[in-house]
Amino acid sequence: MASVPKHGTIAVTGAAGFVGGWVVRRLLDKGYRVRACVRQIDDDARTGFLKAMPGHASGRLTLHAADLDRPGSYDAIFAGCDGVAHISHVSTYDDLDYVSRVCDHLATSIERSGSVKRVVVTSSVAAVMSEADVRELVRRPVLDEDRFPDETNPKRSPERGQGYSMGKVIAERAFAQAAERSAGRWDAITCCPGDNVGPIQSAHQKDMGPWQHLVELMLLGECRQNPMGAYRPWMPVDVRDDADSHIGLLESDQVRNGERYIAWSTETRKVEDICADIDRLLPELGHDTPPVIDPYPEHVRAREAELRAIWAGCELRNERIRRVTGVRFRPWDESLRDCVESLLSIAKVRPKLRAGFSHRN
Numbered sequence: 001m002a003s004v005p006k007h008g009t010i011a012v013t014g015a016a017g018f019v020g021g022w023v024v025r026r027l028l029d030k031g032y033r034v035r036a037c038v039r040q041i042d043d044d045a046r047t048g049f050l051k052a053m054p055g056h057a058s059g060r061l062t063l064h065a066a067d068l069d070r071p072g073s074y075d076a077i078f079a080g081c082d083g084v085a086h087i088s089h090v091s092t093y094d095d096l097d098y099v100s101r102v103c104d105h106l107a108t109s110i111e112r113s114g115s116v117k118r119v120v121v122t123s124s125v126a127a128v129m130s131e132a133d134v135r136e137l138v139r140r141p142v143l144d145e146d147r148f149p150d151e152t153n154p155k156r157s158p159e160r161g162q163g164y165s166m167g168k169v170i171a172e173r174a175f176a177q178a179a180e181r182s183a184g185r186w187d188a189i190t191c192c193p194g195d196n197v198g199p200i201q202s203a204h205q206k207d208m209g210p211w212q213h214l215v216e217l218m219l220l221g222e223c224r225q226n227p228m229g230a231y232r233p234w235m236p237v238d239v240r241d242d243a244d245s246h247i248g249l250l251e252s253d254q255v256r257n258g259e260r261y262i263a264w265s266t267e268t269r270k271v272e273d274i275c276a277d278i279d280r281l282l283p284e285l286g287h288d289t290p291p292v293i294d295p296y297p298e299h300v301r302a303r304e305a306e307l308r309a310i311w312a313g314c315e316l317r318n319e320r321i322r323r324v325t326g327v328r329f330r331p332w333d334e335s336l337r338d339c340v341e342s343l344l345s346i347a348k349v350r351p352k353l354r355a356g357f358s359h360r361n
């Protein structure tokens with residue numbers, strides 16, 4: 001299958017988001033023309049950073065209003081594009097019929113374009129490892145592209161918090177099947193990112209993520225155990241490396257329709273260490289490292305040692321994406337440092353400081 005031509009035209013959904021914003025910037029850096037899809041072009045708090053990119057001044061970057069909830073709203077945007085980076089969230093992951101419908105009409109817009117050769121669909125490591133019964137990770141601890149959560153578990157349902165993971169699996173398959181029906185006109189490759197950490201580009205992104213938002217909360221004096229899994233360590237990817245992974249998958253001629261690739265560094269970091277890392281990496285700041293809040297109910301706390309051992313036994317893999325994209329994942333320290341500094345400088349977060357230190361903004 002043909003990859004997108006160098007310097008071609010790429011549409012990016014979710015372009016005002018944390019990941020999408022970096023995909024736009026890196027595509028421009030690499031010489032592409034970019035159609036950034038946002039819901040409200042005039043909402044400068046969300047789109048001002050895109051309009052400030054040099055490519056916007058020249059017209060190489062254009063902004064387009066589209067909403068996944070309005071079928072057909074991507075038709076005109078995709079027409080003439082070589083590729084699509086479909087990064088945006090959907091409005092809800094709790095209604096799986098809705099998720100399927102959204103995939104169908106986006107795939108229809110791709111089909112109608114007559115020009116798109118490849119779509120990279122953003123899934124998540126939740127579609128690899130989010131288990132209704134965490135003990136399934138003991139039975140299958142290797143976290144690679146061949147792994148899906150146990151879909152036979154009757155507890156796997158949106159009502160029990162699995163909607164996001166289920167919705168992502170549905171989207172992966174829906175796009176691969178739609179591309180299959182196109183008889184080779186276009187293909188769909190999935191990117192499953194880990195926990196995105198790194199610099200925000202716009203103040204509004206501090207509340208999204210959730211990982212950069214959790215770092216913001218740490219700066220403000222509130223450090224919480226992982227809301228995405230009891231005692232699960234963070235499994236990071238730098239948002240810039242995630243963006244490069246998406247672009248690498250658009251460009252690669254080694255990938256095939258329906259394949260999925262995990263984008264993470266394979267480092268893991270315990271929550272209690274992350275909070276302390278801020279002071280270790282930026283001692284000049286004087287961050288008042290807060291204690292870790294454990295929000296879990298008593299029956300979960302009783303299993304703390306078991307749950308920590310399960311996560312410690314997982315084996316994170318990324319050799320496939322490194323092979324087909326050449327991406328080198330940067331170390332955690334760089335991601336956290338740049339995340340913190342962007343929260344301070346771009347979002348004007350005022351961290352809780354120890355006595356003797358003062359704010360610089």
Ligand SMILES: NC(=O)c1ccc[n+]([C@@H]2O[C@H](COP(=O)([O-])OP(=O)(O)OC[C@H]3O[C@@H](n4cnc5c(N)ncnc54)[C@H](OP(=O)(O)O)[C@@H]3O)[C@@H](O)[C@H]2O)c1
Pocket residue numbers: 013014015016017018019020037038039040046066067068069087088089090091122123124125192193194195196197205208209210211
């Ligand atoms: N952040 C992570 O650590 C992480 C990890 C794994 C996977 N992912 C996946 O990566 C993707 C991007 O995540 P992110 O952290 O960058 O999210 P984000 O910052 O919240 O951005 C998501 C974007 O989705 C757009 N969106 C939401 N509903 C939409 C709809 N109905 N129609 C059109 N656009 C809609 C929003 O657009 P507007 O700004 O125009 O409203 C928003 O900018 C998501 O698919 C997410 O599941 C993220």
